[in-house]
Amino acid sequence: MKLRALRLVVWRLAFFVMTAAALSGVSWAQPAAIGERDGLAAWRKISDVLMHPRCLNCHQLTTPLQGDQRRVHVPPVVRGVDNMGTGAMRCHNCHNDSGNNPLSGVPGALHWQLAPVSMLWEGLSTGGLCRMLKDPGRNGHRTPTALVEHMETERLVLWGWNPGGHRDPVALPHRDFVEQMKIWVASGTVCPP
């Protein structure tokens, strides 16, 4: 009797687990390998974000640009040896570590600076940007995993999704962007021509 009762419990438990799995969309099969097609689709979404003026404006050679209109930076500033300006024109002189300045309207985040010269994105095609991003010589010596972490946690990158002021939101939410980065990396960081 006890054995029958135990079997009943086991069957009910199995039924419950399988139903829950079916409802939640969990597959018992091995996940399908992420192929080139998935990787390229993910890259298109990533590329749309990275080629936004908010990203490109600081991936410049000499001086950063401002706004979605890509105006020349006012006041005039230049890169300097450490990518953070020169003399009386250092980035953090105005761009506060703790965030945007609500009164002056000057945006701020930790590590505010021009991207290094090795990371110039201006004028690149989406394929060119893709190849640059995965090249350790031009991406800050980052592995694909480190790239994902950079996009996921770097304060200056995160500012792009929470820029404040009257700045437009990024079309792709940050969580989805990171998810696409992971898919792209899992695909072997495939790039369009």
Add this chain to the structure above:
Amino acid sequence: MITLIINGQPHHLDVDPQTPLLWALRDELNLTGTKFGCGRALCGACTVHINGDAARSCSVMVGDATGKAITTIEGLSGEVATVVKEAWIAAAVPQCGYCQPGFVMATTSILIKNRNQTKEAVLSQINNICRCGTYDAIRMAVGLALDRLEPGDDEQRKGAP
């Protein structure tokens, strides 16, 4: 309560951390040598030193300046500051004078860090604006200051130009 160290003295202020440093200097502490020009970090009339760096005090929030050494035009002293001020007088730079504290603060911070540089190099690191157009006189004053400063050890920080 926020503590700001200004010209070597601690000051305790009951202000919002997002208050611009310039507001604190002028309205709370009556240090009115630092001027309000544009309020948007464009003109440099409000330049002070924060830990030796020239900074636009209209755009620095006091919460970010807490515990750092802030120097205003009133507290600017030392060999380089004296030479720069004397050069400014010798070249008769000011016309209306409103922006000049900012220019003096910017120039001084650059020369304190590195006095062994050309006039052009110094000028290329100053982006303050003068509505009277005293730029020629400023060029002369910077040249005079460089001539009068003996080459020597600088307080140049590692990594900073």
